[in-house]
Amino acid sequence: MDNIDTIRAFNRFYTARLGVLDRAYLDSGHSLGEVRVVFELAREPGLTARDLVAQLQVDEGQLSRSLKAMERNGLIIRKRSEADARRVELYLSPAGEELNAMCVQRSRAGIAAMFAQAGPGAVTQVAEALDGVQQVLGGRPEPVQFRDLAPGDAGWVLQRHAEHYCGNEGFDDSFETLVAGIIQDYLRDRDPAVERAWIAHRNDQRLGCIFCVRGPEAKQAKLRMFMVEPAARGQRLGLQLLNLCVDWARDKGFETMVLWTHESHRAACALYAQNGFVLMSSEPVRSFGLDLVEQSWMKTL
Amino acid sequence: MDNIDTIRAFNRFYTARLGVLDRAYLDSGHSLGEVRVVFELAREPGLTARDLVAQLQVDEGQLSRSLKAMERNGLIIRKRSEADARRVELYLSPAGEELNAMCVQRSRAGIAAMFAQAGPGAVTQVAEALDGVQQVLGGRPEPVQFRDLAPGDAGWVLQRHAEHYCGNEGFDDSFETLVAGIIQDYLRDRDPAVERAWIAHRNDQRLGCIFCVRGPEAKQAKLRMFMVEPAARGQRLGLQLLNLCVDWARDKGFETMVLWTHESHRAACALYAQNGFVLMSSEPVRSFGLDLVEQSWMKTL
DNA sequence: GCAAATTACTTGACTTTGTCAAGTGATTCT
DNA sequence: AGAATCACTTGACAAAGTCAAGTAATTTGC
Numbered sequence: 001m002d003n004i005d006t007i008r009a010f011n012r013f014y015t016a017r018l019g020v021l022d023r024a025y026l027d028s029g030h031s032l033g034e035v036r037v038v039f040e041l042a043r044e045p046g047l048t049a050r051d052l053v054a055q056l057q058v059d060e061g062q063l064s065r066s067l068k069a070m071e072r073n074g075l076i077i078r079k080r081s082e083a084d085a086r087r088v089e090l091y092l093s094p095a096g097e098e099l100n101a102m103c104v105q106r107s108r109a110g111i112a113a114m115f116a117q118a119g120p121g122a123v124t125q126v127a128e129a130l131d132g133v134q135q136v137l138g139g140r141p142e143p144v145q146f147r148d149l150a151p152g153d154a155g156w157v158l159q160r161h162a163e164h165y166c167g168n169e170g171f172d173d174s175f176e177t178l179v180a181g182i183i184q185d186y187l188r189d190r191d192p193a194v195e196r197a198w199i200a201h202r203n204d205q206r207l208g209c210i211f212c213v214r215g216p217e218a219k220q221a222k223l224r225m226f227m228v229e230p231a232a233r234g235q236r237l238g239l240q241l242l243n244l245c246v247d248w249a250r251d252k253g254f255e256t257m258v259l260w261t262h263e264s265h266r267a268a269c270a271l272y273a274q275n276g277f278v279l280m281s282s283e284p285v286r287s288f289g290l291d292l293v294e295q296s297w298m299k300t301l
Numbered sequence: 302m303d304n305i306d307t308i309r310a311f312n313r314f315y316t317a318r319l320g321v322l323d324r325a326y327l328d329s330g331h332s333l334g335e336v337r338v339v340f341e342l343a344r345e346p347g348l349t350a351r352d353l354v355a356q357l358q359v360d361e362g363q364l365s366r367s368l369k370a371m372e373r374n375g376l377i378i379r380k381r382s383e384a385d386a387r388r389v390e391l392y393l394s395p396a397g398e399e400l401n402a403m404c405v406q407r408s409r410a411g412i413a414a415m416f417a418q419a420g421p422g423a424v425t426q427v428a429e430a431l432d433g434v435q436q437v438l439g440g441r442p443e444p445v446q447f448r449d450l451a452p453g454d455a456g457w458v459l460q461r462h463a464e465h466y467c468g469n470e471g472f473d474d475s476f477e478t479l480v481a482g483i484i485q486d487y488l489r490d491r492d493p494a495v496e497r498a499w500i501a502h503r504n505d506q507r508l509g510c511i512f513c514v515r516g517p518e519a520k521q522a523k524l525r526m527f528m529v530e531p532a533a534r535g536q537r538l539g540l541q542l543l544n545l546c547v548d549w550a551r552d553k554g555f556e557t558m559v560l561w562t563h564e565s566h567r568a569a570c571a572l573y574a575q576n577g578f579v580l581m582s583s584e585p586v587r588s589f590g591l592d593l594v595e596q597s598w599m600k601t602l
Numbered sequence: 603g604c605a606a607a608t609t610a611c612t613t614g615a616c617t618t619t620g621t622c623a624a625g626t627g628a629t630t631c632t
Numbered sequence: 633a634g635a636a637t638c639a640c641t642t643g644a645c646a647a648a649g650t651c652a653a654g655t656a657a658t659t660t661g662c
Contacts, residue, residue, distance in 0.1 A: 003424045003425055003427075003428035004409050004412050004413065004424065004428075006428040006429075006431065006432050007412055007424075007427065007428050007431055008408060008409070008412065009432075009435070010431040010432065010434070010435050011319060011322075013435050013438075014315070014431075014434075014435070015316075015319065017438065018312060018316065019358060021312075031618080031619085033619080048639075048640090049639070049640065050638085050639060050640080057317075057320060058620085059619095059620060059621060059622085060639085060640070060641090061620085061621075061622080061623095061640090061641075061642075061643095062619070062620060062621080063640095064640065064641055064642080065619095065641090065642090066619095068641090081639095084628075084629070084638090084639085085627085085628055085629085085639095086627075086628045086629065086638060086639040086640070087628095087638090087639060087640085088639080088640075107309060108305050108309070111305050111308055111309065112305065114438055115438075117439065118437050118438065118439070121530065121531040121532030121533065121534060122437045122532055123304045123305065123308075124304055124531070124532065125433075125437060125532040126304075126308065126434050126437050126438070127304035127305075127307040127308050128307075129430040129431070129433055129434050130307065130308055130311040130315075130430070130434060131307050131310075131311065132426075132430055133311070133315075133427050133430050133431060134310070134311050134314050134315070136419050136423045136426060136427050137314075137318065137415055137416075137419065137427070138418065138419070151463040151464060151466075151467030151468060151474065151476075151477050152460045152461070152463040152464035152467070152468070152477075153460075154459060154460075154463065154477060154481060155456045155457065155458070155459030155460025155461070155462070155463055155477075155481075156456065156460045157456070158455060158456030158459060158460075159453045159454075159455070159456025159457045159459075159460060160453070160456070161456070162452040162453040162455065162456055163452060163453035165452075166452030166453070167452060167453070173452065173488075175452075176452050176453075176455060176456075176488060177485075177488040177489050180455060180456075180481070180484055180485040180488050180489075181485055181489070183481055183485075184478075184481040184482055184484075184485040187474075187477060187478040187481050188478050188481075188482070229422065230422035230425070231422030231423055231425065231426040232422065233422060332647080332648085334648075349610075349611090350610070350611060351609085351610060351611080359649085360648095360649060360650060360651085361610085361611070361612090362611090362612075362613075362614095362649085362650075362651080362652095363648070363649055363650080364611095365611065365612055365613080366612090366613090366648095367648095369612090385609090385610085385657075385658070386656085386657055386658085387609060387610045387611070387656070387657045387658065388609090388610060388611085388657090389610080389611075603662105604661105604662095605660105605661095605662095606659100606660080606661080606662105607658100607659080607660070607661090608657100608658080608659065608660080609656100609657080609658070609659085610655100610656090610657080610658095611654105611655085611656090611657100612653105612654075612655075612656100613652105613653085613654070613655095614651105614652090614653085614654090615650105615651090615652090615653105616649100616650080616651080616652105617648100617649080617650070617651100618647100618648080618649070618650085619646100619647080619648070619649080620645100620646080620647070620648085621644105621645080621646075621647090622643100622644090622645085622646100623642105623643090623644090624641105624642085624643085624644105625640105625641075625642070625643090626639105626640085626641075626642095627638100627639090627640090627641105628637100628638080628639080628640100629636100629637080629638070629639095630635100630636080630637070630638085631634105631635085631636070631637085632633100632634095632635090632636100
């Protein structure tokens with residue numbers, strides 16, 4: 001079962017659940033169509049029929065009749081627009097507000113009931129997961145932001161490095177130990193005046209990282225722990241991280257920047273080459289249980 | 302906006318997206334109702350009308366007419382049950398199979414299109430998130446499993462410890478550095494013959510952890526890094542981890558087990574007390590920027 | 603072992619919902 | 633100022649959904 005099948009399975013499962021929730025509206029004595037109109041008007045009073053057609057994807061003729069009935073039943077109030085006499089602005093009457101409040105309350109109760117048998121933290125967990133999905137699918141794309149290390153970030157860097165390199169590229173466990181040492185050293189001994197790290201994140205979701213530390217020579221900075229999540233690649237995020245790191249190093253008085261990587265990281269190497277790094281050495285090594293070609297790159301700042 | 306509102310917002314957003322997908326079926330020349338029947342029969346041939354009523358939540362009269370039309374159009378084949386002559390078993394005809402294949406293909410294409418503007422890793426990310434949600438909501442609850450540390454786990458332990466203690470309890474950054482040191486030491490120097498760790502997980506989701514390492518005295522084990530995710534609490538998971546750890550220590554020839562914790566961890570302390578641990582000392586200390594009461598507990602194995 | 607109850611489905615009569623095209627005024631474009 | 637567009641309404645249907653009353657097969661209860 002691939003990813004798309006997983007999503008399809010979720011859709012079947014979830015629409016069945018939502019269907020149960022929808023049914024809760026039906027015994028309010030109003031049709032689902034009317035309730036949907038009430039919902040929209042509660043969210044944004046003054047909408048016109050046209051707006052509702054666009055937002056609810058219903059036929060305008062049908063909506064017209066539906067609105068007529070709702071006015072007759074006292075759910076909504078129609079007001080001819082003063083700016084444009086073709087338009088009719090729609091508002092909820094007090095009875096409409098009341099219906100909305102009741103439906104919201106039922107909807108919330110229904111969702112709470114879905115979590116009744118799950119654990120206490122389940123709501124938070126699901127809410128976060130669904131919010132993440134919504135953002136990925138374009139519900140409201142928050143911008144990517146960059147911050148210094150916050151509590152938990154160091155662990156995340158270690159976790160994702162280990163998972164990528166050991167899980168996908170076949171490095172052995174010694175790699176994780178090495179990275180743990182690098183991170184522990186950084187946390188314990190870093191010089192905040194010249195060393196720092198960046199985490200790229202969207203809301204609470206971490207997307208990538210880069211570290212700038214002192215290099216082996218004087219006035220030399222070293223770039224480390226550079227990574228962009230697979231899910232966030234192709235958005236020039238790596239370039240932004242690299243620029244932050246390089247600019248910081250230059251700003252702090254470093255004259256060169258070096259980094260070590262492996263030949264197999266084509267995308268990263270291409271990025272280095274495009275940004276003024278020069279390949280200094282390239283040699284086959286036996287590391288982490290694999291035959292690798294280790295490269296060192298340098299850039300004059 | 303609380304968690305339930307977040308879920309409600311997702312529902313609005315997601316149903317709108319699914320609506321677009323459903324529309325794709327309509328120009329197959331068949332109604333959504335018929336397509337839904339075809340889907341179910343593809344999944345489980347030989348269903349009866351009754352089964353479909355239950356699964357699709359449709360009126361049986363309407364379904365009866367719909368099935369009649371589908372048989373006339375050559376989509377399905379009806380076969381009187383041999384075991385019970387009241388029942389009619391329903392099967393897809395070759396044409397029905399073909400329609401199903403086409404719809405599946407369109408559905409998949411539609412989902413793929415939803416991800417067109419998102420990054421390449423987005424599908425995986427969303428699939429995992431939705432699968433997690435489905436499991437939490439009871440789609441198919443996988444059992445919790447326990448494993449030794451796998452690559453990435455060490456980083457996760459560090460991350461979640463830092464987030465819980467620094468984020469929720471107000472510890473300062475020195476706590477994260479301390480934990481990073483503990484983890485680095487464990488990875489580098491542990492004695493696999495007597496020391497190990499457990500990760501509680503459901504599929505790829507980590508739920509908790511516990512470490513058993515050598516203690517300060519001879520024949521003494523030490524319990525460390527014990528944690529259960531808030532979302533997974535209340536399921537006796539902590540007890541299971543504790544038992545694994547204690548049993549291992551006893552099995553490896555340790556005679557006592559000690560642990561250090563803070564008084565504020567009521568739930569954990571109660572668990573220790575219930576499982577044969579005895580409070581050895583309790584003293585106020587200034588640690589991690591807070592006034593805490595540090596406790597040591599010991600159990601005879 | 604047989605009438606009564608139940609089950610699986612069908613049918614008829616009906617309401618609601620959805621669709622399409624042809625209206626009516628109001629407004630904008632040029 | 634005349635044509636085009638826009639916001640909405642209406643009419644004529646088609647499709648989908650609802651409810652109750654069927655029919656035949658199978659269980660149940662005594």
